[in-house]
Amino acid sequence: MATLFESLGGAGAVDAAVDIFYRKMLADERVSHFFDDTNMERQAAKQKAFLTMVFGGPNHYTGKDMREGHRHLVKRGLNDTHVDIVIAHLGATLKELGAAEADIAKVATIANSVRDDVLDR
Amino acid sequence: MSVVTFGESKVALLPHETVLSALERAGQRIPNSCRSGVCQSCLMQAVTGEVPAQSQRGLKPAWVQQGYFLACQCQPAGDLWVALPNKVIPVFSTRVLDKHLAAEGVLVLRLEVPEGFTCRAGQYLHLEMEQVVRSYSVASLPAHDGYIELHIRRVSGGKLSNWLHDHCAIGAVCTIRGPLGECFYLPDATADFPLLLAGTSTGLAPLEGIVRDALQQGHQGPITLIHGVLERNGLYHADKLHQLAATHPNFSYLPAVREEGESGDVALLLKQHFAQHAANATRVFLCGAPELVNSLKRQVFLQGAASCHIHADPFVMAPAAP
Numbered sequence: 001m002a003t004l005f006e007s008l009g010g011a012g013a014v015d016a017a018v019d020i021f022y023r024k025m026l027a028d029e030r031v032s033h034f035f036d037d038t039n040m041e042r043q044a045a046k047q048k049a050f051l052t053m054v055f056g057g058p059n060h061y062t063g064k065d066m067r068e069g070h071r072h073l074v075k076r077g078l079n080d081t082h083v084d085i086v087i088a089h090l091g092a093t094l095k096e097l098g099a100a101e102a103d104i105a106k107v108a109t110i111a112n113s114v115r116d117d118v119l120d121r
Numbered sequence: 122m123s124v125v126t127f128g129e130s131k132v133a134l135l136p137h138e139t140v141l142s143a144l145e146r147a148g149q150r151i152p153n154s155c156r157s158g159v160c161q162s163c164l165m166q167a168v169t170g171e172v173p174a175q176s177q178r179g180l181k182p183a184w185v186q187q188g189y190f191l192a193c194q195c196q197p198a199g200d201l202w203v204a205l206p207n208k209v210i211p212v213f214s215t216r217v218l219d220k221h222l223a224a225e226g227v228l229v230l231r232l233e234v235p236e237g238f239t240c241r242a243g244q245y246l247h248l249e250m251e252q253v254v255r256s257y258s259v260a261s262l263p264a265h266d267g268y269i270e271l272h273i274r275r276v277s278g279g280k281l282s283n284w285l286h287d288h289c290a291i292g293a294v295c296t297i298r299g300p301l302g303e304c305f306y307l308p309d310a311t312a313d314f315p316l317l318l319a320g321t322s323t324g325l326a327p328l329e330g331i332v333r334d335a336l337q338q339g340h341q342g343p344i345t346l347i348h349g350v351l352e353r354n355g356l357y358h359a360d361k362l363h364q365l366a367a368t369h370p371n372f373s374y375l376p377a378v379r380e381e382g383e384s385g386d387v388a389l390l391l392k393q394h395f396a397q398h399a400a401n402a403t404r405v406f407l408c409g410a411p412e413l414v415n416s417l418k419r420q421v422f423l424q425g426a427a428s429c430h431i432h433a434d435p436f437v438m439a440p441a442a443p
Contacts, residue, residue: 011159015179019428027423040418044428049160058157 004056014051022047024089054110066117074120087111126202141192156193163192170201181429183303210298217293224357228273228286234263242330246299253281258327272326304432306335315398317405319347324409349377349387400425411435
């Protein structure tokens, strides 16, 4: 049976998703301020690594990375609502790319599994 | 058996071993994460030798052209000399051929093309004179024009810019390091995609070079160059660019003078461009004041330009002398 990553389309799916996803985040005023002073290239690379992970692809993410990477944003008010928005944009991105509902649900589950690490609790 | 050279170390690859694994085995620390060719953390550059296509999958065309590759995907057939990105900067000695003012406060400096120096219009180099090093973009097509042209804006209190404007003599010797940067024209499978270039002040330098390069390479798609300045007397090379537009129907030159209202609003002109041309096919080049460049970059991305097609070169100023 194909893995989730394979069924989504592998590395090609990450390449296709990164712009769509990041554009949705930047265009959404509820979350765009978290990206105000970040370098776009560096952000895109991070989004790629994040998408690879939630698509079930190869990754070396650790809970520690997640905590350290988002601690400064938690200080600026990052909370559950924002994580929900990210997961919604993730779903919408995959839908646009024609992913199956079941796969979208699996991606949401993976994203949810790092929620506590991201919010540092 | 292929041998990989990295700095002082030389490693012979084991069968099926990647460059990343071999360098790690030799005790080198190379940034990496997914080890599957996705995250691009292990980006390296081949100084000499051929890298397999598999190791360049997903990289921007400008990176492929400069020999960048992913170390975790690279099993070369022959020997390779590799480096971390942007650690390989050739050094040349050259001299000043000519200097003249193009506008108030904008000096055009022409340098001799040193033996072995090749560069694409739009790349930049470090210029070292009077024990000061500053970075400038290349405005000319050195191989075609026979000189390296730099545009030097006089910066208040700027050590090198003022010296170049006021004291530098024709024939003066200088050191250049480069070329660097990935802001240059690359034809695709087709040459009919739209090109959109916007720059402020001497941010015109690389853009002017890229336009000429694209036209020389027979680019067929629409090319739009927007030059943003504060006041009309800040425009330079306008005659040359109007002339180029007159002889090339696919090239439009739009001078944008800030104090003249809407026609001088670079952000608005970019928006109008996307009303006429497909954003996702457009290659965008932005150059000049960092704040504006960064906000325009975000704007064009939100308006639909693909991130891999946005090339930006913010001119970061050296801190003012104490």
